[in-house]
Amino acid sequence: MEDRKHFIDELEKLKMMLLNMAALTQKAFIRANQAYLTRDEALSREIIDGDRAINDIEVQIDNLSLRLLALEQPMARDLRLIIGTTRISSELERIADQAVNIAERTLFLCQHPPLAPIQAMDRLMEVTGNMLDHAIRSFADLDPKKAMSIREMDDAADQWTMEVLQTLIDNMVQNFPAGEKRLINTRRSVQTIIISRCLERVGDHSTNIGEHVAFISTGINVKHQKVL
Amino acid sequence: MKNLPKFSAMNLDFFYGGFRALEDISITINKNQVTALIGPSGCGKSTFLRCLNRMNDLIPGIRVEGTVQLDGEDIYAPSVDVVNLRRRVGMVFQKPNPFPKTIFENVAYGLRVNGVKDKKSLQEQVEKSLHQAALWDEVKDRINNSALGLSGGQQQRLCIARALAVEPDVVLMDEPASALDPIATQKIEDLIHDLKKNFTIIIVTHSMQQAARVSDITAFFYMGKLIETGDTETVFTRPSLQQTEDYITGRFG
Numbered sequence: 001m002e003d004r005k006h007f008i009d010e011l012e013k014l015k016m017m018l019l020n021m022a023a024l025t026q027k028a029f030i031r032a033n034q035a036y037l038t039r040d041e042a043l044s045r046e047i048i049d050g051d052r053a054i055n056d057i058e059v060q061i062d063n064l065s066l067r068l069l070a071l072e073q074p075m076a077r078d079l080r081l082i083i084g085t086t087r088i089s090s091e092l093e094r095i096a097d098q099a100v101n102i103a104e105r106t107l108f109l110c111q112h113p114p115l116a117p118i119q120a121m122d123r124l125m126e127v128t129g130n131m132l133d134h135a136i137r138s139f140a141d142l143d144p145k146k147a148m149s150i151r152e153m154d155d156a157a158d159q160w161t162m163e164v165l166q167t168l169i170d171n172m173v174q175n176f177p178a179g180e181k182r183l184i185n186t187r188r189s190v191q192t193i194i195i196s197r198c199l200e201r202v203g204d205h206s207t208n209i210g211e212h213v214a215f216i217s218t219g220i221n222v223k224h225q226k227v228l
Numbered sequence: 229m230k231n232l233p234k235f236s237a238m239n240l241d242f243f244y245g246g247f248r249a250l251e252d253i254s255i256t257i258n259k260n261q262v263t264a265l266i267g268p269s270g271c272g273k274s275t276f277l278r279c280l281n282r283m284n285d286l287i288p289g290i291r292v293e294g295t296v297q298l299d300g301e302d303i304y305a306p307s308v309d310v311v312n313l314r315r316r317v318g319m320v321f322q323k324p325n326p327f328p329k330t331i332f333e334n335v336a337y338g339l340r341v342n343g344v345k346d347k348k349s350l351q352e353q354v355e356k357s358l359h360q361a362a363l364w365d366e367v368k369d370r371i372n373n374s375a376l377g378l379s380g381g382q383q384q385r386l387c388i389a390r391a392l393a394v395e396p397d398v399v400l401m402d403e404p405a406s407a408l409d410p411i412a413t414q415k416i417e418d419l420i421h422d423l424k425k426n427f428t429i430i431i432v433t434h435s436m437q438q439a440a441r442v443s444d445i446t447a448f449f450y451m452g453k454l455i456e457t458g459d460t461e462t463v464f465t466r467p468s469l470q471q472t473e474d475y476i477t478g479r480f481g
Contacts, residue, residue, distance in 0.1 A: 004478040073437050075464050075476045219466025 007072050011081060014064050018085050018092075021057040022136040025092045025099070028054065029132060029202060032102040033125045036195060041110045044103035054096040061089040077216070084216035088139060091205040091212070095132065098198040098205075105191045105198075112188050115171070120163035124196060127156045128203040135209035139216075147213035148222070150206055157203035164196040234259040234398060234428045235280060240294035242275055244287070249275045251452045253294070257445075262420055262429045264443035264460065266436060268475070271449040273432050277400050280430065281317035282310050298398075315342065318391035322403040324383035326375035326390075331358075331367050334375045334386055338394040353393055360426075361389035362419050381412025388419065392427075399423065401431040405438065417442050436476055440464045448472045 028047050035043040065086045068074060074082055109115075131153050138147035168189040176182035214222045235257040242250035250272045257263050265273040278284045279296055282303065296303050303313055315338070326334050335354040336344075344350055354371075358364040363385040367378070375386055384404060391399055401420075405413040420429055420442045433439050439446055439460065446463040448455045448471075456463065456472040467473045474480050 007478065075436065075440070075478075076467055076473050078477050079465065 007068070007074075007078075010064070010068055010072070011078060014061065014068070014082065014085055017057060017061050017064065018089055019136075019140060021054060021061065021089055021092050022139065024050070024054050024057070025096045026132055026136060028096050028099040030129065032099040032106070033129070035103055036106045036109070037125075039106070039110050039114060041107055044106045044110075047103040048100050051096055051100050054093060058089045058093045062086060077219075080216045080219060084212045087212045088209050091209045095202050095205045098202050101198045102195050105195045108191050109188055112184055115168075115188055115192060118164055118167050118192070120160045120167060121192075121196060121199075124157060124160035124164060124199045127153055127160060128199045128206070131157065131203045131206035135206040135213070138210055138213045142213065142217045144214045144217045147210035147217070150210035154203055154207050157200055161196050161200040165193055168193050231261075232259040233257070235296065235298055235430075237276075237279070237296045238294055240276075240279065240292070240296060242272075242279060242284070242293075243291040245289045249452055250279070253454045255447060255454055255457055257428065257430060259428050260424055260426075261444040262424050262431060262442055263445045263447060264439035265430065265432045265447050265449060266434075266439050266475075267449035267455075268480075269434075270451075272452040273447075273449045274402055276449065277402055277430060277432050280398070280400055281314050281319060283314075283319065285310065315394050316396050317398045317400060318394065318396035319400040319402070320384070320387050320391055320404045323407050324380055324387050326378070326383050326386050328374065328376055330372045331375050331378070331386060332371045335389050335393050337390060342394060354389075357389040357393040358386075360392050360423065361385045362415065362422070363389055379412070381408050381415060384408060384412070384416060385419065388416075388423075392423075396427065398428045398430065401429065403432055403434060406434060413438075436464075448475060450475070 028050055031043055032047050034040065035047065065082050068082055072078075131150050134146055134150045134153075137143070138150070172186050172189045176185050208223075211222050214220065233256045235255075237253050237255050240250055240253040241248060253272075253276060265277060267273045275284065279292065280298075280303075284290050284292075292304055298313070298317065302308070327337060329337070332354055335357050336350050339350055339353055344353070355364060358367060363382060366382060367386075370377075375383065378386060384407075388399070388404075405416045408416065417438065420431065423429060424444075431439075431442065433442075443460045445457065446460045447457040448463065448467075450471060456467060456469050458468070462468075463472065464476060467476065
C-alpha cells in the first residue's frame with residue numbers, strides 16, 4: 001500500500017537532482033583530467049564555465065530539502081535521505097571546485113613547455129576516479145557495502161599523491177641550473193603538485209559521500225569510525 | 229530514578245467478545261518517562277491504554293488473559309480495589325470533560341470522593357494541582373466560576389489538574405490534544421515534559437510528530453500486536469522493523 005504519493009514523488013525528484021548533479025560533477029572531473037593530460041586550453045575553459053550549472057543544482061537541492069523538511073515532517077529513511085542528500089550535494093560541489101582548480105592549473109601549464117609524464121599522476125587519477133564512481137553508484141543503489149569500500153582505496157590515493165610530490169621535488173632540485181628556466185620549472189612543478197592535491201581531495205570527498213550513503217541506508221553515522 | 233519499571237504487561241491478550249483486540253503484548257513501562265503508543269486506528273493502542281487502569285472493565289463481554297503489573301502487583305488480581313487503582317492511575321481523555329461545576333469543585337472532586345473534608349487541605353491541593361497543570365495563573369481570579377466558561381485548551385488542562393489532584397503515580401492520556409488548536413496543543417506538550425518529573429505518563433496519539441516531540445519511549449502497535457518498542461529517537465530515525473518504518477514514514481495507515 002503506497003500513501004503519501006506526492007511526498008514520495010518529491011523525494012524521487014530530490015534523488016534525481018542529486019544524480020544529475022553527480023553526473024555533471026563526474027563529467028567535469030574526467031574532463032579536467034583529460035584537459036591536463038592533453039594540455040587542452042579550450043576544454044579547461046569549458047570546465048571552468050560549466051561549474052555554474054553544478055552550483056545551481058546544489059542550491060536547488062538545498063531549497064527542495066528545506067521545503068520537504070519544513071512541510072512534510074519526514075521520518076526515518078526519508079529524513080535520512082534528505083539530510084544525506086544535502087550533505088552529498090555539498091561534497092559534489094567541492095569536487096566540482098577541484099575540477100575547476102585542475103582546469104585553472106592546466107591553463108597555466110599550457111603556457112610553458114610540458115613536464116615529462118608522471119606515472120604516479122596517472123595512477124592517482126585512476127584511483128580517485130574510481131572512488132568517485134563508487135561513491136555515485138553507491139548512492140544510486142543505496143548500497144552501504146559499496147559505499148564503505150571507497151575508504152579502502154583512500155590509502156592508495158594518499159600513496160600516489162606522495163609519489164607525485166616526490167617526483168616533482170626531485171625534478172625541482174636536480175634538473176636545472178639557476179636562472180629563468182629553473183624558475184619556470186619550479187612554477188610548473190608547484191602547479192602540478194597542486195593538481196595532485198586536488199585529486200587527493202576528490203578522493204577524500206568521495207570517501208565522505210560513501211559515509212553519507214552508509215548513513216542514509218543504515219542510519220548509522222560512520223564518520224570518523226573505523227568499521228561499519 | 230532511571231529506568232525503574234512502573235508497569236509491566238506480560239503476554240497480555242484482550243478480547244471484546246470473540247474478537248481478540250490485543251495479542252500477546254509484553255512491555256515494560258518505566259517510571260518518570262513518557263511512553264507514546266502509536267499505530268493506525270483499530271491497532272489496539274487505546275485498548276491497551278485502558279487495560280492499565282481497568283477502564284475496559286466497564287464494557288460488557290470483555291476478557292483479559294496474561295498479566296499487567298503495577299509496581300510488581302497484578303492489577304487484575306481479585307483482591308485489587310479498582311477505585312484505588314484508578315486513583316493511582318489517572319486518565320485524561322480526548323475531549324475535555326469538565327463537570328458542570330466550578331473550576332475549584334472540578335479539581336476538588338476526586339479529593340472529596342476520597343474523603344478529604346478539611347477546607348485548607350482542599351484549597352492547598354487544588355492550587356497545587358492547578359499549578360502543576362500550568363493553569364493556575366489563568367484561573368486564580370475566577371476559581372469559583374463555572375469550568376464550562378474555560379476555553380477548550382484550558383478545560384483540558386483543568387481535566388489534567390483534576391487527574392493530578394488525587395496524586396496518582398501514572399497519568400494515562402488518550403489523544404489529549406487532538407481536539408485542541410496548535411497553541412493549546414503546545415501547552416499540553418510542554419506540560420507533559422514538566423509532569424514526567426513527578427509522574428509516569430503514557431500517551432496515545434495519532435500525531436506521530438507529537439509522539440516524537442513528547443515521548444522518551446515509543447511503542448508501535450499494529451493489528452492488536454506490539455510491533456516495536458524503543459527509544460523515541462531511534463524509532464523515528466532508524467526503526468528496526470520495516471513495518472514500523474512504513475508506518476512512520478506514511479507508507480500505510
